[in-house]
Amino acid sequence: MKAITKEVLKDAASRLMFDMSDEQYDTLEKEFEIIIKQMKLIGEIPDVDNVEPMTFPFDVTTDFLREDEVTEPLTKSDALKNAKDVLDGQIKLPKVVG
Amino acid sequence: MNFEAVIGIEIHVEMKTKSKMFSSAPVEFGAEPNTLVNPVDMAFPGTMPVVNKQAVINAIRVANALHMKIDQELWFDRKNYFYADLPKGFQITQDKRPIGRDGYVMIKTNNGEKKIEIERLHMEEDTCKQLHLSTYSLLDYNRAGTPLIEIVSRPNIRNGEEAMKYVEQIKSIVQFSDVSDGKMEEGSLRCDVNISLRPIGSDKFGTKVEIKNLNSLSNVEKAIEFEITRQQQLLLSGVPVEQETRRFDETRKETVLMRKKTDAVDYKYFTEPNITPIKLSDEFVKNAIETCPELAASKKDRYMTILGLNEYDSDILIQDKDVSDYFDKAVKFNASPKLLANWIMVDIAAYLNKNNLKIKDLQLSPEHLSDLIKLIEEGKISSKQAKDVFAVIVENDASPIDVANELGLVQMSDEGAIFELILEVLKENPQSIEDYKNGKDRALGFLVGQVMKKSRGKANPAMTSKMILDELKKK
Numbered sequence: 001m002k003a004i005t006k007e008v009l010k011d012a013a014s015r016l017m018f019d020m021s022d023e024q025y026d027t028l029e030k031e032f033e034i035i036i037k038q039m040k041l042i043g044e045i046p047d048v049d050n051v052e053p054m055t056f057p058f059d060v061t062t063d064f065l066r067e068d069e070v071t072e073p074l075t076k077s078d079a080l081k082n083a084k085d086v087l088d089g090q091i092k093l094p095k096v097v098g
Numbered sequence: 099m100n101f102e103a104v105i106g107i108e109i110h111v112e113m114k115t116k117s118k119m120f121s122s123a124p125v126e127f128g129a130e131p132n133t134l135v136n137p138v139d140m141a142f143p144g145t146m147p148v149v150n151k152q153a154v155i156n157a158i159r160v161a162n163a164l165h166m167k168i169d170q171e172l173w174f175d176r177k178n179y180f181y182a183d184l185p186k187g188f189q190i191t192q193d194k195r196p197i198g199r200d201g202y203v204m205i206k207t208n209n210g211e212k213k214i215e216i217e218r219l220h221m222e223e224d225t226c227k228q229l230h231l232s233t234y235s236l237l238d239y240n241r242a243g244t245p246l247i248e249i250v251s252r253p254n255i256r257n258g259e260e261a262m263k264y265v266e267q268i269k270s271i272v273q274f275s276d277v278s279d280g281k282m283e284e285g286s287l288r289c290d291v292n293i294s295l296r297p298i299g300s301d302k303f304g305t306k307v308e309i310k311n312l313n314s315l316s317n318v319e320k321a322i323e324f325e326i327t328r329q330q331q332l333l334l335s336g337v338p339v340e341q342e343t344r345r346f347d348e349t350r351k352e353t354v355l356m357r358k359k360t361d362a363v364d365y366k367y368f369t370e371p372n373i374t375p376i377k378l379s380d381e382f383v384k385n386a387i388e389t390c391p392e393l394a395a396s397k398k399d400r401y402m403t404i405l406g407l408n409e410y411d412s413d414i415l416i417q418d419k420d421v422s423d424y425f426d427k428a429v430k431f432n433a434s435p436k437l438l439a440n441w442i443m444v445d446i447a448a449y450l451n452k453n454n455l456k457i458k459d460l461q462l463s464p465e466h467l468s469d470l471i472k473l474i475e476e477g478k479i480s481s482k483q484a485k486d487v488f489a490v491i492v493e494n495d496a497s498p499i500d501v502a503n504e505l506g507l508v509q510m511s512d513e514g515a516i517f518e519l520i521l522e523v524l525k526e527n528p529q530s531i532e533d534y535k536n537g538k539d540r541a542l543g544f545l546v547g548q549v550m551k552k553s554r555g556k557a558n559p560a561m562t563s564k565m566i567l568d569e570l571k572k573k
Contacts, residue, residue, distance in 0.1 A: 016180060055369040061171060061377040068115050068152035071122040071136070079132045079140060079239070089131040090229070090236035093182055 004032040101295040101333065103326045104303055105261055106253035109268050110246050111278045112224060112286040113156050118243035119223040120147030120190060125245070127284065131238035139243040141186040146372050149174075153221060153245035154197070154378070156277040158386040160247055161198030161219050163271045163393055169195050170378040174221075174370040179363065182237055183225035191248075193367045196220035203271075205263040214264050215252040222246050247277070253292070253303075258322035262315050265289055269315075273419045274393045282313050291322060295329045295339070304329075304339060309353055311345035321346040325353050397422055405435035414443050420457045424464055431468035434475055441467060445485070449492050461495045470498040477558050483507040506556070513565070516549065516557050520566055523548040534570055542566060 002008060006025050009032075013019055020028070073079075076089060085092040115125055121138035138145040149172065161168050175193035198219035205212055224244035229236040249268060255261050269287055272278040280287045289312050294304035309325060312318045324346075329339050344353040392400075394416040401412040415422045421442065428438050446467075450457060470487055473479045479487065479502050490501045523545055524531060533541040542563065549562045 053369075055371055056374065061375045063377050063379065063382075064148075065151035065154055065376065066117075066122065066148040068117050068150050069122060070117045070124040073123045073134050073136050074140070076130070076133050079135045082140075087234075087236060089133075090238050091132075091182075093235045093237060095230065095233055096182060096228070096235050 004029065004036065099334070100298045101326075101330055102298045103256055103322070103329075104253045104294050104296060104306075105255035105257075105322065106292045107251045107255065107261060107264060108290045108292075109249045109251075109265065110224075110288045110290075111160075111249070111268075111272050111280065113153055113245040113247065113278055114276070114286075115150055115152045115156070115245050117150060119150055119153055119221065119245035121145075121243050122148075123243065126240070127279075127286070129240055131236075131240060134240040135242065139185075139239055141184075147174075147190055147370070149373060149376060150245055154376075155386040156245070156275070157197045157219065157221050157247055158378075158383055159275045159390040160249070160271060160277055161201065162387045162390070163275060164198065164201035164203055164216050164219065164249070166198035166201030166216065166219060168383060169197050169199065170380070170383060171195070172197065172373075172376040172378065174373045175367045176370050177222075177365045177367055179365055182235070183228055184223075184242060185226075185239075189223060189225065190370050190373070191222035192220035194369075203264065203267050205260060205267055207259050207263055212260060214260070214267075215254055217250045217252050219247060219249045222248060247272070257326070258319035261291065261322050262319040265318050266315055270394045270416075270419075274391060274397075274422075276391050282315065285313070288312075289318065291318065291325075293322060293325050293329070295326065295333060304333075305341050307339060307341070307353075308343045308359075309346060310343060310356065313348075317346050317348065320351060321353055324351065328353065394419075394422070397426075401435070401439075405429065407435055407439055411436075411439045411443065415439060418457070424457050424460070428464035428468045431465050431472075433468040433471035437471045437474065438468065441471060441488075445488055446492070460492070462492045463495050466491055466495055466498055473498055473502060477560065478502070479507050480559070506554075513561070516553070516562055516565060519549050519552045519557065520545075520562070520569060523552065524566075524569060531570065531573055535573070542570070 006029055009025055009028055010019075080086050080089070080091065083091040113125075117123060118125055118139065121136050123136040123139055124134050126134055138147060154172065158168060173192065173195040174190050176188040177191050177193065178188040180187055196218040199217070201216040201219070202213050203216065205214055224241050224246050226237050226239045226242040229238070251264065255264060265287075269280045269282070272287065273280040278286055282288070291309045291312065292306045293309065294306035296302060296304045307325065307329070309321050312321055325344070332339050341359045343356045343359060345356050346352075347354045398409075398412045398416050401407040401415060402409060407415075415425050425438060425442055428442070429435050446457070446460065446462070449455075450460065470484055470491065473487075474481055474484050478499075483502070483505075486505060486507065487498050487501045490496060490505075491498055527545065527548065530541040530545055534545075545566050546559060546563050549557050549566070550559065
């Protein structure tokens with residue numbers, strides 16, 4: 001696995017279009033160190049190759065499917081309430097492709 | 099060196115369900131932006147996805163039509179990526195357990211039939227529509243969450259024609275099964291092509307290029323043929339093909355670079371924990387398949403074996419679901435299938451073409467078209483007169499017999515009335531009777547013509563001819 005260094009975190013932050021202070025990067029780096037140590041511990045559990053990953057706490061299935069019926073959607077103003085910038089009823093973003 | 103192309107195609111089909119894949123917001127085309135969204139589509143905290151039953155039925159129908167193994171337990175996965183087109187930060191799809199696996203479809207090419215193998219078919223949700231302008235992008239979430247079927251072929255397509263026929267088959271299946279509009283130009287059927295070249299005989303794959311933005315069947319063929327030539331020229335001049343995404347430029351008729359593929363994105367797929375695995379009963383699957391609207395192949399077979407149409411006509415009728423549906427409705431009213439097919443393919447097609455209409459916009463009901471043809475079959479009007487009636491009813495769907503009467507076209511099929519005219523004509527033309535007796539067959543034609551004239555064109559010509567002949571024999 002890729003080592004989590006300050007450079008990796010900075011690169012990830014830049015891809016997600018935000019930045020932090022050096023102090024915050026230090027804190028985050030340390031937190032990752034702890035998480036990775038814990039993961040290593042889990043990785044040391046023997047004989048798990050043939051164990052199926054467990055996604056659900058119980059081994060159950062359902063047969064429920066939603067009928068294809070429409071309910072009232074949000075009003076346009078509610079749908080756009082969280083958007084910082086709106087133009088022509090659409091959410092306006094900084095340009096995301098070149 | 100000779101190369102062969104290795105082509106695989108991914109097709110995304112937007113389903114025409116009433117509601118979305120995981121939410122009950124409406125699915126519509128062309129609505130005002132951001133008016134068809136609900137909290138699930140916007141990923142508001144606490145919302146949960148609930149699988150649409152009709153979308154599952156649709157996926158089963160298409161998987162069955164493609165001869166696939168159907169997984170009767172539905173599992174969904176998260177495809178994680180950070181981009182504004184899906185506000186959740188992931189797309190819900192089926193990665194590990196697609197609903198359909200290992201199918202095939204038969205295509206007909208100029209080199210005969212070929213089996214195209216299909217690796218998988220899975221359900222997922224569509225993303226929002228992005229409009230990229232010069233300095234900003236606009237987002238419309240109406241499309242976000244629309245149910246999609248993705249169909250992935252195995253790379254055993256070899257040229258543009260095969261690719262085009264393959265897409266055409268898939269399009270026909272999703273349209274006839276009522277799963278989708280399948281309109282490439284509107285994006286309800288979208289296809290991405292992966293294409294690489296390798297020396298003939300090699301079993302290794304070359305570097306593949308992805309082509310996007312193929313919005314018509316003919317562009318699929320053209321783009322692939324162009325791309326094969328482009329890659330061939332690169333390889334022959336010793337330049338390696340680069341892994342990249344290209345799009346087809348319609349005006350320049352060539353593929354152009356969109357972006358180079360650098361590092362492959364890791365989507366970190368994992369099981370969607372908010373959807374408990376769903377078990378589909380045998381009965382549910384069976385029912386979905388049995389209630390599937392009739393597909394083109396079955397219609398063609400029925401037209402040929404039961405209705406007695408030839409292959410050429412049958413093929414034309416099944417090119418468009420709406421046309422074949424119109425034909426099916428008209429046939430129920432008992433007119434001759436052959437004549438119906440002809441009228442639909444010639445007269446109706448010409449009318450629609452001239453007025454730039456689709457058969458769905460046609461005023462003329464299948465019943466009245468059938469009635470018109472029955473008038474011809476019963477000898478009440480000639481084929482030529484039927485065209486005049488057609489010109490009226492195609493605009494207003496009036497009853498053909500009423501229009502024929504109004505236009506004074508209904509043929510005189512009343513034997514008594516025709517007989518009177520025949521006696522008059524024979525009396526006025528003794529010379530023609532003589533001529534006929536002396537073996538001049540043309541005399542008969544002349545006499546029929548005279549009767550037609552007296553009836554102002556309304557006498558049934560076949561009937562008149564037969565009756566004159568009977569009379570002449572008596573003389």
